[in-house]
Amino acid sequence: MPRVLSANDATHxxxxxxxxxxxxxxxxxxxxxxxxxxxxxxxxxVHRVFEAKGRPSDHPLIVHIAPAATLDAGGWRxxxxxxxxxxxxxxxxxxxxxxxxxxxxxxxxxPEVAAVAAGGQSSVGLRCPMHPAAQALLVAARAHGVxxxxxxxxxxxxxxxxxxxxxxxxxxxxxxxxxxxxxxxGACPVGIxxxxxxxxxxxPVLLRPGMLTPAELEAxxxxxxxxxxxxxxxxxGTLASHYAPRATVRLMTAQQLQTGLDMLGKDAKNIAVYAxxxxxxxxxxxxxxxxxxxAAACAQELFAVLRELDATGVRLIWxxxxxxxxxxxxxxxxxxxxxx
Numbered sequence: 001m002p003r004v005l006s007a008n009d010a011t012h013x014x015x016x017x018x019x020x021x022x023x024x025x026x027x028x029x030x031x032x033x034x035x036x037x038x039x040x041x042x043x044x045x046v047h048r049v050f051e052a053k054g055r056p057s058d059h060p061l062i063v064h065i066a067p068a069a070t071l072d073a074g075g076w077r078x079x080x081x082x083x084x085x086x087x088x089x090x091x092x093x094x095x096x097x098x099x100x101x102x103x104x105x106x107x108x109x110x111p112e113v114a115a116v117a118a119g120g121q122s123s124v125g126l127r128c129p130m131h132p133a134a135q136a137l138l139v140a141a142r143a144h145g146v147x148x149x150x151x152x153x154x155x156x157x158x159x160x161x162x163x164x165x166x167x168x169x170x171x172x173x174x175x176x177x178x179x180x181x182x183x184x185x186g187a188c189p190v191g192i193x194x195x196x197x198x199x200x201x202x203x204p205v206l207l208r209p210g211m212l213t214p215a216e217l218e219a220x221x222x223x224x225x226x227x228x229x230x231x232x233x234x235x236x237g238t239l240a241s242h243y244a245p246r247a248t249v250r251l252m253t254a255q256q257l258q259t260g261l262d263m264l265g266k267d268a269k270n271i272a273v274y275a276x277x278x279x280x281x282x283x284x285x286x287x288x289x290x291x292x293x294x295a296a297a298c299a300q301e302l303f304a305v306l307r308e309l310d311a312t313g314v315r316l317i318w319x320x321x322x323x324x325x326x327x328x329x330x331x332x333x334x335x336x337x338x339x340x
Contacts (some may be wrong), residue, residue, distance in 0.1 A: 029185025
């Protein structure tokens with residue numbers, strides 16, 4: 001089993017930083033989800049991330065960097081300089097508005113750095129997390145020569161993302177203490193992965209929605225946000241099927257969901273329900289979780305709820321389709337991919 005240590009202890013953070021510098025893997029808390037972290041500059045260590053997750057090697061990882069405020073000078077341009085060969089003004093504006101935070105920017109990459117983490121692409125995804133434990137780890141690791149860590153979600157590829165240290169330990173129970181150390185920073189406050197914006201081609205292009213709305217992004221960078229196109233670089237979490245539990249997820253309107261439950265009545269079984277308050281369930285064999293009315297609250301618990309319902313052994317998870325407004329884009333995206 002992996003070793004789990006409290007991120008509130010500075011000696012534990014230092015131990016994790018030393019593990020990263022030595023080429024080992026670390027389960028790292030962030031505000032979005034837990035990441036499976038390795039030194040982005042160590043090709044062998046990054047290969048171990050791909051192997052542990054069962055992730056295709058051409059599916060790029062996001063590199064996490066320490067806050068600009070911890071550098072001597074130069075701001076965000078200096079913070080991303082080890083990896084990014086160019087920073088458009090609109091990308092800098094997004095950094096200044098949303099970093100540290102749940103935003104990943106795809107930028108042109110120096111050819112000689114982080115090639116494995118970038119999946120061989122000429123661009124690289126960069127993010128500065130706001131979670132205090134993540135920041136402490138990144139600062140400590142930099143003191144050991146680790147300029148950034150490649151950290152995709154700490155789960156098997158395509159499965160439900162982890163939002164607690166216990167989720168990470170469960171996912172990688174087959175890894176020993178010498179292979180994986182997990183920093184326990186509590187439950188992730190955002191709960192779904194970062195918004196991804198491609199800034200590598202001169203205009204901002206939304207590759208993956210998150211909890212930042214298009215209107216917020218456009219206001220910050222002063223440009224309209226383009227939609228993903230065929231020339232967009234590959235990015236984390238953009239496959240059609242992703243974030244999936246073992247049970248089959250079905251998205252349904254409130255009316256469809258209630259009609260289905262009414263038809264099955266007391267005989268309903270092997271089904272779990274995640275829907276807004278007011279759903280009527282006649283069968284005591286159907287686990288039910290109430291979906292919050294707030295998009296932020298729903299995002300924070302979404303993956304934990306999917307894991308919880310999946311653990312009951314049901315074959316189907318019926319989920320009420322979230323509202324259509326922009327605040328719910330990130331939640332809706334994760335559910336649509338889980339149901340694909």
